[in-house]
Amino acid sequence: MSTAVNIEGLKKQFLECPICNELFNQTNRHPRVLPCLHSYCYTCLKKLIEQSKYACPLCKSDFFVQNISVDSFSKDNTRRDLLDFVRAGDNKSVIQCDECENEKAISRCKDCFRFICKSCLAAHKTMKTFSGHEVFALDGFELSMDHVSEFRHAGMCSLSNHQKNPLTLFCAGPDCQKPICYSCCLTSHMPTDKKKHITRDIETVYTEKATSMIEKKDKILKTEKELTGLSKSINEQLDRLADNVDTTKTEIQAIFELACEMLQRRRDLLIVKTDQLKKEKDTLLKKQDTEVINFIETIRDACIFLDQTVATKNHSAFLLLSKTISDRLDHLQDTNFDKQPRDCNLISFNKANLGAEWQRFVDTVGKVSSSSAFSPNTKVTLPTAIESENDFDIIIEFFDYDNAQVSDDMIITCVLFERADAPLTSLGELSLTHIENGKYQTSCKIMDTGIQRITKVEVMMNGKDFYAVELNTMIKKKQKEVTTIGSDLYWDFIEDTVIRGKGPTAVKSKLGYLLSGPKLSDVNRKLGAVGMFNILTNHKMKEFKVESLEIDIEHENENTDSINMYQNISVEFQENRYVAKLPWKHYHDTLLKN
Ligand SMILES: [Zn+2]
Ligand SMILES: [Zn+2]
Ligand SMILES: [Zn+2]
Ligand SMILES: [Zn+2]
Ligand SMILES: [Zn+2]
Ligand SMILES: [Zn+2]
Structure with a gap:
């Protein structure tokens, strides 16, 4: 695919120094590239540095470096290829033969990187040194960016005694990182064990x-x-x-x-x-x-x-x-008659103070407002962990793009999310109160213990979506009080459904089914000492009193009906389950501490 070329545009953009407007060359106008990728000729850049002007004239970027000199900046040799390409394509210019510097060039040798005239071309074809060189005619040359590479110059080593050596190698040593010639490779860039110089093929x-x-x-x-x-x-x-x-x-x-x-x-x-x-x-x-x-x-x-x-x-x-x-x-x-006109009053328009009142009122009529708040600077503060059923604060602060706290008075609401697509509907949209400049606060609590975390807060300003803030606030279940059930309240607590089977007996209670007696797996081992029940419903049992534990504390496990065991039980909350312990005497201290 060929790209159309605009010669004048190309010249302006790449081949002329923006300061002196001269074409770049390989000597005093050799292009040097600044870190901002703007290029100036050697002479102009040198002048800038001498005048201590360290800002790029085009983009004003500071290009100062330690020990600054023109040589601190890379040479751009691609411009030379481009210049030859443009010269070949520009039919207004006459290209001189690079060999005899006399005749008009008609062709170019890709291997000598030179323009050649008709007579020099004849010599070039016959001389053995040039055998195998690829020469193409300038007449009918298609000016397309795809052909720029045909004008490529081989880089030559700049060291004085290496002048004729092409840069065919690359020293990948940590301090070198530059193209070198084979002589360099054998002298100053000689690879050693210390890996100071590493020779690599330039093509690769x-x-x-x-x-x-x-x-x-x-x-x-x-x-x-x-x-x-x-x-x-x-x-x-x-x-x-x-x-x-x-x-x-x-x-x-x-x-x-x-x-x-x-x-x-x-x-x-x-x-x-x-x-x-x-x-x-x-x-x-x-x-x-x-x-x-x-x-x-x-x-x-x-x-x-x-x-x-x-x-x-x-x-x-x-x-x-x-x-x-x-x-x-x-x-x-x-005869009596009214001695005065029956109505001596005049009509008055009571405008007392109306002007001032109006002025005061008119000054408050309507309000034009907006906010300078920059949404990515929104700060939402929530505790990193929350216990359910406990109040916690949400603080939302607004800053403008300069990070200055905004002073606008806005209506702020927010919605909490458990997951990206799951808002906490039980809380709904929360309204926040303005505390001070750009700072809003509300207090709320989460009752639903099924919710494990808050991962997102969506903030709305004046009723419109403003910004969503990702966070990770864990919600811990509220610690349940240890519940102790005494025998005096046994029948308030136990209901009359009893399910008996091979394993433990299930008794319906206000807490859910209570399982008692040996677990199925324990039957063969005749271990009936484990009593346990799972809470099937979430029920508060604070009314049960610890004192009633004293009753019937001594009876023996093997001889007791498994249901009666629950006349004296202590219940502890362990790892999301209620565990009932048998009321042996040595448990008393523990139980009474409840
Ligand atoms: Zn210049
Ligand atoms: Zn620049
Ligand atoms: Zn010639
Ligand atoms: Zn040649
Ligand atoms: Zn060299
Ligand atoms: Zn090296």
Whole structure:
């Protein structure tokens, strides 16, 4: 598969020094590689070091090393191959013959690593020294990265008296790790017993190192893929954030529009109410006014009537009417009327302090918030071991990506898991209380003794999944109290079902079935002294008293009905089982300590 080649791109990226923009060469512009894999020509790098500038001009990485000199940095000879490849492929450039340095080169010898002109090629073909050399024509040469290796130069030993020796070996000595020539191998890199110098075939070492490097590349490409995914996630988060901001703004807009509407409705209501009050007061006052005006009219009418009767000066006629007129005037005089307008109150809008109150209220309306918490920095603290039925604390602390404790006030809940896919449903979602900046706490207990460990805590922030923390908290069973059952409580404890067989007898009790008498395997050996029962149900027996043990402590085992043995038993919890011991006298001390 051939790869398309962009000559200008290749030149810019690999063949020019980024500082002086000159093409690299094998002398003063020999490329040197910094640890960040950026290359500069020998001259430019030397200048940088002389000026004590130890940061890569391209990526700003610090490249300072102890005893720094240009020679501390590896030469890159692959650029020379690439340069010849680019020269051969670039039809704009004319390549000079490397032999005569005169004619235009038309071919390249893969074994001399040189461009050759037409006449030199003729000589090259006939001379014995060059027999077997592989020469290819530059005309029609396909510019594809697959052909770069055809321009490969053999590395030559740089030691002065080894100049013509190709680097065909590799010294794998711990302090060498470099290609050497056969003369080196016989002199300064002479292998010794002390394994200071180890000569290896350069081809093998190349294959090994190239293979391992390609493995490393495949591995780092996985990281690259992961990073690409991360970048995608970051950008998705940025998109989500942009959407989220729009949604949030719309929500704010909506609630405030609603608030405005509510206020407008309230305003309109108050205006209507004001009009209503005014109307009521108007009606009342106008009614009073009508009454008053009527009264005035009545008084005036009476006065006019009187004036008219007096004006005639007809004594007898007046006297016939005088009582009626007098009564009328007295009646009018005695008529009570409200001396004041019936409603002197004005309508007032009580806005006392409303401005300040509102300001206070408005300042608390709504809250825009988020958290700076970085989920991988979440710290969940649980005891390493918990006893069931005992309270324990869960503390969850939040930090931002700089590991600073976050100060946001959030709603934090969590779910505990026994296994990755098995949440402790009996506990459900636990709510935590804010203790201080970014620190939340709750206390809980596990009642279900079947649960053996907590392996995961899933944390939720403001109702959304935030982070899951793996841990390993063991849950120990609560230690059971040793239960002693006395004969006075025997019938409270024993129920009436008895199962008898060849082996031990089973008696139904509030604890479950009690087995007594010889075990089946013990029958032949006539050992009836072992009494034992398994707890089939989980039952608290605290009400049984130790004192009642004194009763009937002395009877002999062989002659006693096996059921009666349980009139006096002590029970101990051993390795998940209740073990009943026979009440021989020498057990008294042990039993009474309970
Ligand atoms: Zn340069
Ligand atoms: Zn760099
Ligand atoms: Zn020539
Ligand atoms: Zn040749
Ligand atoms: Zn050498
Ligand atoms: Zn060596």
